[in-house]
Amino acid sequence: MIFFAHGICGRDNRWSFYLVDCQSALTKFPSMKAIISILLSSLVAGMAYSAPDAAALAKGKELYDGAGSCIACHMADGKGQPGSVPPLAGSDWLDNPDRTIAIVLRGMAGPVRVNGKRYYSAMPPQLLFDDKKIADIVTYVNNAWGNKGAAVTAAQVSKARENLPPDVYTPEAILKAFPFDKKLRRNNGTFTPDFDDFLADVAEPVVYRTFMPGASPAAFAVALPGNQYYCWDAGECRLRYAWSKGGFIRGNQVHWSSNGKPVAKFNGIPYYRARSSKLKPEDYQHLAETGRKTPFYDTTEAVDFPIEIEGVDELPKFRGYRLVQGFPEFIYKVGDYEIRELIQASQGNLGITRKFAISPKVPITFKLTPDEAATYSSSAGTIAKDGTLKLTAKQAMEFQITVSEKNPASPVTIPTEAPKK
Numbered sequence: 001m002i003f004f005a006h007g008i009c010g011r012d013n014r015w016s017f018y019l020v021d022c023q024s025a026l027t028k029f030p031s032m033k034a035i036i037s038i039l040l041s042s043l044v045a046g047m048a049y050s051a052p053d054a055a056a057l058a059k060g061k062e063l064y065d066g067a068g069s070c071i072a073c074h075m076a077d078g079k080g081q082p083g084s085v086p087p088l089a090g091s092d093w094l095d096n097p098d099r100t101i102a103i104v105l106r107g108m109a110g111p112v113r114v115n116g117k118r119y120y121s122a123m124p125p126q127l128l129f130d131d132k133k134i135a136d137i138v139t140y141v142n143n144a145w146g147n148k149g150a151a152v153t154a155a156q157v158s159k160a161r162e163n164l165p166p167d168v169y170t171p172e173a174i175l176k177a178f179p180f181d182k183k184l185r186r187n188n189g190t191f192t193p194d195f196d197d198f199l200a201d202v203a204e205p206v207v208y209r210t211f212m213p214g215a216s217p218a219a220f221a222v223a224l225p226g227n228q229y230y231c232w233d234a235g236e237c238r239l240r241y242a243w244s245k246g247g248f249i250r251g252n253q254v255h256w257s258s259n260g261k262p263v264a265k266f267n268g269i270p271y272y273r274a275r276s277s278k279l280k281p282e283d284y285q286h287l288a289e290t291g292r293k294t295p296f297y298d299t300t301e302a303v304d305f306p307i308e309i310e311g312v313d314e315l316p317k318f319r320g321y322r323l324v325q326g327f328p329e330f331i332y333k334v335g336d337y338e339i340r341e342l343i344q345a346s347q348g349n350l351g352i353t354r355k356f357a358i359s360p361k362v363p364i365t366f367k368l369t370p371d372e373a374a375t376y377s378s379s380a381g382t383i384a385k386d387g388t389l390k391l392t393a394k395q396a397m398e399f400q401i402t403v404s405e406k407n408p409a410s411p412v413t414i415p416t417e418a419p420k421k
C-alpha cells in the first residue's frame with residue numbers, strides 16, 4: 001500500500017530551517033575553548049608577522065600566478081581591474097588576515113569600497129586550494145607589491161574552514177564578522193548601490209539564502225557555471241523553479257540585508273516550474289515582475305511533496321545543506337528516510353542535473369511537473385507523460401534526473417525515456 005508523503009508542515013520546516021541558521025550562528029560564536037584557540041592562532045600569526053618564510057612566499061606566488069587562480073582577476077601586479085575587480089596591492093582590506101581567509105574560502109558578493117573606490121561584483125569561493133596552499137597565497141598577497149602584512153598558517157585556514165558559515169559572504173556579513181577599525185572605515189566597507197546589475201558570467205556556483213518570489217521565506221537562490229539558475233525552497237524541500245536567461249538575481253540594496261521583506265528580482269522566465277497546490281501556473285508569469293511588494297508565497301502550506309515514499313505519511317523536513325565541490329547538496333528527511341539532492345549544471349549547460357540518493361532502500365514515486373518549456377530524463381526507470389517516475393527500492397538508492405530547457409536555437413539531445421509531446 002502506498003501512502004502519499006504530504007507537502008510541508010510550515011512550522012516544523014521553518015523551525016528546522018532556523019535551526020540551521022542557529023547552527024551557523026553557533027559556529028560563528030563557538031565555545032570559549034574555540035575562541036581561545038582562535039585568539040591563540042592569531043597570536044601565532046602575529047608572531048610570524050615580521051618574518052614571512054621565504055619558501056611560503058615563493059609557493060604563494062606560484063599558486064597566485066597559477067591558471068584560474070587569483071591572478072585571473074586581481075592580475076599579476078595585484079592592481080585588479082578598474083571598475084570590476086578591486087586591488088590587492090596596497091589594499092586596506094588586508095588589515096585582517098582572518099577576513100582575507102574568509103573571503104578566499106567563502107567568496108564575497110555585493111557592493112564594496114576598497115581604498116575609497118567602489119566595486120559591485122562577486123568573487124566566488126576559491127575551491128582549488130587546501131589549507132596550506134591558501135595560507136601560502138595569503139602570506140604572499142600580504143607581502144607582495146610593497147604590502148607588509150601577516151604570515152598565515154595552515155592551522156588558521158583549517159580552523160576558519162571548519163567554523164565559517166557555509167554561504168558566500170555579503171560585504172555586510174563579512175564586515176560584521178571582521179570589522180575595520182575607525183581609521184580604515186572611512187574608505188572601506190560597503191555602500192548602497194545605485195545600479196543593480198549583478199553577475200554577468202558565473203564561473204563557480206554562488207549560493208544565497210534570500211527571499212525569492214514564488215517561494216517560502218526559506219529559499220535558496222543558486223547560480224551555476226554556464227549561467228543556469230535555480231530557486232530551491234527549503235520550506236517545501238523541493239526545487240521550485242529554474243531559469244537560464246536574463247541573468248541571476250539582481251541585488252537590490254535591500255535584499256542583501258537578509259531581514260528585508262522585498263524579494264530578490266530576476267529577469268528570466270523559468271523553464272522549469274514545480275507546480276504546487278499553492279502556486280498556479282499563471283503565478284509564474286508574475287515571478288519576473290520587478291519591485292514586488294508582496295514578499296513571497298507561503299508554499300509551506302502546500303500538500304503535494306513530489307516524492308512519494310511507500311509506507312510513509314509524513315511531511316519532509318529540511319536538514320540543511322553542504323557544498324560538494326562548491327555545489328549545494330540539499331538534505332531532507334521524510335519519515336525515517338533521508339533524501340540527498342545535489343544539483344549541478346547538466347552537460348552542455350542546457351539545464352540542470354539533480355542527483356538523488358535515498359536511504360535506507362525504499363521504492364518511490366516521483367512526480368515531476370510536465371512543462372512546455374522543459375524536457376526530463378532519468379538515469380533509472382521511465383518518466384510517464386504526466387511526469388510520474390516510479391522507481392524500485394534499488395533504483396531509488398541513487399538516480400539522477402536531468403531537466404533540460406527546450407531551446408530550438410540550440411537543440412538538446414534528449415535520451416529516449418524523456419516524455420514525448
Ligand code: HEC
Nearest residue numbers: 069070073086087091093108109110119120121122123126
Ligand atoms: C573570478 C575573479 C576572482 C578571483 C579568481 C579571485 N578574486 Fe578576490 N575578488 C574578486 C572580486 C570581484 C572582489 C570584490 C567582490 C565584491 O565586489 O563584493 C574580490 C575581493 C577580494 C578581496 C577583498 C577586497 C580587496 O581587494 O582587498 C580580497 C582580499 C581578495 N579578493 C583576495 C583574493 C585571493 C587571495 C584570491 C585567490 C586565492 C582571489 N581573491 C581570487 C574577484 C576574484
